[in-house]
Amino acid sequence: MQTIRWLGGFFAGVVVAAGLGSIFQTQYNLSRIAALGEPMPLSLRLSTMLQDLVHFAPIYAIIVAAGFLIAFAVAGLLSGVFRTYRILLYPAAGFTAIVAALLIMSAMLPVTAISAARSGFGLLFLAVFGALGAWLHARITDKTA
DSSP states (O other), rough: OOHHHHHHHHHHHHHHHHHHHHHHEEEEEEEHHHHHHOOOOHHHHHHHHHHHHHHHEEEEEEEEHHHHHHHHHHHHHHHHHSSGHHHHHHHHHHHHHHHHHHHHHHHHHOSSSSSSGSSSSHHHHHHHHHHHHHHHHHHHHHHHH
């Protein structure tokens, strides 16, 4: 039962982080295009967002999941020692996992693959969504809940 709860929490956390990250990435990119003077009607924003949720989010979810595996292992070890801080350790780990994954990708690839991560603002928001997904994982897997 504990494994099922962990997997469910992991999956939920990845879906939240990747889903919100995908939505943010889409709207961030569209706002940059709109700033150039291109009209950006709501219908275009919504259809592009849905298209990115289908095509971009699953790829981003792989990146998030890889980062979360490492981050949750570290957070799990630390929360064994610092039990009262568990609900803070996981979001910190999720935040760090996203920042690390995106910075590593940026260093390894000739261009930053996720354009929202090219700015500090975008990187911050993507990391916050990682923290939110990790917080959800921590809540779902909390044995006292």
